[in-house]
Amino acid sequence: MSKFLKLIAGTTLASTLISAPAMAEKMGLGRAATPDEIAAWDIDVAPDGTGLPVGSGDVFTGEEVFAEHCAICHGDFAEGVDNWPKLAGGADTLDHEDPLKTVGSYWPYLSTTWDYVNRSMPFGAAQTMSTDDVYAIVAYILYSNDLVDDEFVLSNENFLDVEMPNASGFILDDRETSEAHFWKAEPCMTNCKDSVEITMRAAVLDVTPDEGGTEEAAAPAEEAAAAPASTEAADAAAPVEQAAIDPELMKKGEKVFKKCKACHQVGEGAKSKTGPILNGIVGASVGAVDGFKYSKPMKGLADSGATWTEEELAAFLAKPKKYLKGTKMSFAGLKKEDDIVAVTAYLKSFQN
């Protein structure tokens, strides 16, 4: 234990610690990582290209892949949808009042884009894209930012040749010098300023979320009183539905639904997000959620009077793009039939 105490005592002597030889004693815990394990997890890419795999992709392919996997959130032209990140534009805005920070206007290293797309995107289906597709997407993002022309092919060979506009736009943390005046021997205690006037009020903006706190304070008693009645009502309504639902299947379906959650909500309080709300979807008319902006093909299907029967839903979920060319749903599809059955059972439990 004494060696650990020494460590704590040494926190202010980090420079001494850092040059000290490694501790002699090892605990003998853990096991050696295998090369395959390291290869599977160690995929980060550094600014000098360390970690970049062999591969290539062109702008044209990138546009297609982007449209399929990325555009639903980032827009067809990487301009961003709703509050999702804009990836293009914003050149020369960094010293403006509201800078637009994109890959083109802000990101200092191309490796960051490649690494992030490869490891963390698409949202809800990370690490499912091929190396070449990642190169292609990054090439397309560069093109969207007018940094390369439409003939451009990005590869591990020319990766370091791409110049990022804001590469020299960063300085290291300089607070200890530029803000040295915040270290004050004796801060002012009396008569520190002449007058105090209100210059801005949060109430004027009114962007604070509703809390419902003050109303809630009174609520529990009412809820307690209401609870028995609602339980009875639920019991009366439930048996018909529940008799048909296998709890194991439901549980599995809930798990499968995690793949859908990035875009869809279901259940009490659910709303349409990137994708429409799914309450009552099984057996519902196609394209019938109020206020949701469906793709043209989906609207067409709706106009034809189609219904999401279990069979149709299963076909759609297996291969969305094949079932309905041009659908906004960027999901690749559920490969296992079991998963489709389970998720359908799960969705059925949220019938209106």
Place this chain on the structure above:
Amino acid sequence: MTMSFKGKPSRRAFLKGAVAATGSIAGASMANAAGDPLITQVQEWASGTGDGVDATLYGMPIQFESDVIRRNVEWLTADTISSINFTPIHALDGTITPQGCAFERHHSGAIELSKADYRLMINGLVDTPLVFTYEDLERFPRENHVYFCECAANTGMEWAGAQLNGAQFTHGMIHNMEYSGIPLRALLEEAGLDAAGDLKDKWVYVEGADASSNGRSIPMEKALDDVLVAFKANGEALRKEHGYPVRLVVPGWEGNMWIKWLRRIEVTTQAIESREETSKYTDTLEDGTSRKWTWVMDAKSVVTSPSPQAPIKHGHGPLVITGLAWSGRGSITGVDVSIDGGKNWQEARLGAPGTDKALSRFYLDIDWNGEEMFLQSRARDSSGYVQPSKEELREVRGLNSIYHNNCIQTWWVKADGEAENVEVS
């Protein structure tokens, strides 16, 4: 995830819940001649019985506290899966944040990773790349430390002006817990650092197991200093939303570096410059250049009560002003409070002596007679740093920094006890 740090005004009535305190000012101190019925009459709870043991096998707060909860600001992010919410600091006291209401920040949602499925890899410039199971980690000598974890974007919405009306929303991206875990140093030395050569210019890159695989680069000096690989908080397992079963604790440094669901530690020759350390968590100055590697959280404080969500509901007379203070550069040595918008200051009382990189609670007990107040607090730390005013910060950084806003906060407390977030000259 992109956060838009400026809200669009809504038509919602401001402070819907601005219930005047008038109704509750009566009470024990104003009992009628016959006496307070809560005392003179036998109450149900004093006669019947309450819940037996096992009524709740893992307890939640009593129903009367149902408003002490995390809250989010919907317009900030596109989706709750990649978003943040806020600790109800206006309603807490002491310094330890209960896990159940401690703010959450996810980039790809809170995942469920069991201890049995948990693996931690150490690779890169080490003598032997290693894989640890959860059980392996439990066999290393353990330490306990209390540290605050603050998101670099805490108070980020207030750069351009007073915006959100409540300490929870302006300062609630923070929590403070007692962590049990093992020094990162012990794991690095178990793998052996001879292969890394001179450690001065080396880094560790740490990443999480979730789909965002949030990764950050930490200089070796910090990694060998006080970073913890933690698996318990406040005595119990980490919550799912805080990285169960294992998270990194990087004392005093911005919360984004406290990797949750920690799965890999790589010793490298350079910073990886991942998305979260280039495109995000960098601070843009007025001239368009941006500071990077601004890891340390500067000294900061806020009055938590009274505040917009915690108005004064009692009458005139004794009033407890309280708040929180913290610094990533060391311990809090003192907090000054002003009730006149910064003209005059008086030293508040610390609930306990400040400790390294942990929250301190302060109190100022005054006699309040309904006068309007501009409440401010100013933290001082063991490095000699004094929390700056918003004006002082803007002079150096402009309005576009988003992160690291540690300015002095002002609450305008009115004669009726209500408080509002304002900026003053």
